[in-house]
Amino acid sequence: MGLWWRRSRRLSRELEQPINDIVEMLRHLGRDQWQAGDGPLSPLRTSRIEELNAMANAVRSSDRQLQASEAERSRAERLLELVMEHTTESLWEIVAEKSLIRVSSRFARRFALGSECVPLEVFNQLVHPDDMERLRLRRESFFSGMDGVYEVEYRCIDRAGQYVWLLSRGQALEWDARGRVLRSAGTHVDISRLKAVERDLRRATLEAQDASRAKSRFLSSMSHELRTPLNAVQGFAQLIELEVESKPEAVPIGEYAREIVKASRHLTALVDDILDLSTLEGRRQQLHIRPVEVGAMLAGCIELVQPQIRERQLQLQLIPMCRLLYVQADSRRLQQILLNLLSNAIKYNCPQGRITLGYEVRSDCVRIWVKDTGPGLDAKQQSQLFQPFQRLGRESSNIPGAGIGLVLCHELASMMNGSMGFYSEPGHGCRFWIDLPGAAAPEDQRMPSGGPPTGQAERVEDDS
16 A cells, blocks of 8 residues: 555656646746747656656647747738838727727827827817818718728828828728727828829819910911911912913913912811811811711722822722622711822822722721832831821921821721721831721612622722
8 A cells, every 4th residue: 555655656746847847838828928039938857758748849839839920920010010101101090989089109299199099079170171071071971881991081280280181091890789880990191292293283284285275276266367368379370370271372370370279279288187187186076977888988089089190100909899888987077088098198109109998897897998009117107107297207308298187087087986097017018997887878778678688798808
């Protein structure tokens, strides 16, 4: 009996110290004020009991993991504080039932608040009087539970007496049984610089709009003022041309008169383009959109440019159409676009060059295109297309033009719910096109029931 008693006493002594050490380790790990950096746990006496050694090793492992986790948490917290300090003016928390707002110490110092936690009435005294009503309504809507996210801009006066624009964003953290917000938190961001940039941009935009309107008024006025003397010059030159037509001795005078007529017509066309540009920029242009038959339009344009084609000794090819095809467009303006594209293809083509006029039926539109065999455009010239008064380096050439035509075409295409595009390579000419919505034939021009099915057309492309 005594032997068993002595063995139990010895076993108790062997268990007491390791267990006490383990308890102390667990107390160390579990106390509320545990922080990284407390240092390693006290060493344990090695026990002959393997279970105790395993328990001790498990506690040591837990200690190391907690130390590492706390170090990572502290590092993340410092990083978060650094980021918040440089991206926000302050974190805030509002306790609605107590009407209190808590801000950072830096915010309290900047805006001369006596404490980091102040009543909302005290905070409201910082708000600009013109912004207070908007802020009050936004708070009421948010704290009533109607909105899930809180966001509002307003001005607050700092300790230097300057108003600072703040963007306040936050969300609810706690609600009562009726769904009203009890507690919320968010950030204050200083957006004063952004507001200053916005103000400058708004002022610059207004100034640019005023300048644009003044320019449009000037162009319109000058166009009308120039039209009268140009008509007179052209009229008198035509009279001179008629008077000397039957007088062989006055042939040079007739040639001079024809040059005057030609030049006056060019100037009149230029004035018309400028007037069109001014009305387009002011969106005062009225278009009459209706179904336009493409084949007749292309044939009419071909007829009008034949004199220029013959004069320049160019070849003009029209891709034949397999059936009637219609687009939604203003007939007069579509003709203006096509004549402008043909005129450019004539002016900028190579001697004895070729011009091709054709169409494609696409899934979402009808494409009408003009292709030439001129020198083409390089990357820099392509980037300057569709810009007003841009001649692409040909300002000093003897080719007439003012760089307005393509701009007008682009704007007119847009106003007809279409678009313009081009493809060009240096040395391989240019291909310009206009895409327009397709249209059904008007009721009075539809084919009999024995004809081809309505809406079908063969896709035709340039094979050159």
